[in-house]
Amino acid sequence: MDKKRTIQHISSKKRGRPKIRFNFWILVIIFFLSFASCFALYMVWANFDGHVLDESEDDSITYSTAEAEPQLDSEQTTDAAGSDTEVQEPAENRNSAVSYPVPQSDPVDASYLENCCLVTDQTLLGISDNTELKSVIGSEELNAANCNDVQVYSTYGNLKVYEIMQNKKPDILYIMLGSDIGISDTSDMISSYSTLVNNLHGYLPEMKIYIMQLPPKPFDTAEVTNEMINDYNNRLIEMARSAGVYCIDTNSVLKSGEGVLDGKYWDSENGSYNTDAYSKIIGYILTHTVE
Secondary structure, eight states, rough: OOOOOOOOOOHHHHHHOEEEEHOOOOOOOOHHHHHHHHHHHHHHHHHTTTTHHHSSSSOOOOSSSSSSSOOOOOOOOOOOTTTSSOOOOOOOTTTTOOOOOOOOOOOOOOOGGGGGEEEEEEGGTHHHHSSSSSOOEEEESOOSSSTTTOOOOEEEEEEEEEHHHHHOOOOOHHHHEOBTTTTTTHHOOOOOHHHHHHHHHHHHHSSEEEEEEOOOSSSSSSSSSHHHHHHHHHHHHHHHHHTTTTEEEEEEGGOTTTSSSSGGGEEETTTTHHHHHHHHHHHHTTOOOOO
């Protein structure tokens, strides 16, 4: 008689179920990868919105132009009076011990002019052809009211005055603007002029800035009188004092006893200042400096 076989069936559930074990390092790796992904997404987003990383930094001058569009060569940079310039607050007057305008001083050698740059409108454009002052930035289109907007030719390209100075960085800067007197509103002229000076002084605080008073006219006209020029020059003194820069009286040095431009400084044929006038101005500069 055959013996009966007993076949035991083992449950497939018990045989096939893997054991789950907790691994702490896997959790650490998942956390690190999650953090890295979030950080990468944040950096990508921050690069598209520049303000995110700059919110804690101080405001600076930024000019918008063909070059860096600068900021100073004052465009931080939309310029004032219709441009892209952020106007800086007037600098603290570090020249409080200096008289306005600057008084006469011991003469300095003509080599002093090698460290100087002049920004001017059509008033003194001819000075570089007649004196030792060769670094002159200006144009017939430039004036007090538009000095933050108009582009001027320079070795750096056609840039705004502020931008040119950003590149050039002269030790000493002289500025004469005001050819638009009688055309532009005087308050607008002073406001725009002041914006340029404050931005330059803020960007290059070690650069000495001299505001030059506007020379007299040989005679009064219906559009421009010497009384208007005198009023404008008085405002320039106050502007220089407020900005903490210097101001020199390049008006009285050319004036006759009648209160107009002395005839010996005028070329009636060309309708402009002559060589003697330019030489007189340079002589005045060299004897009215501040250490």
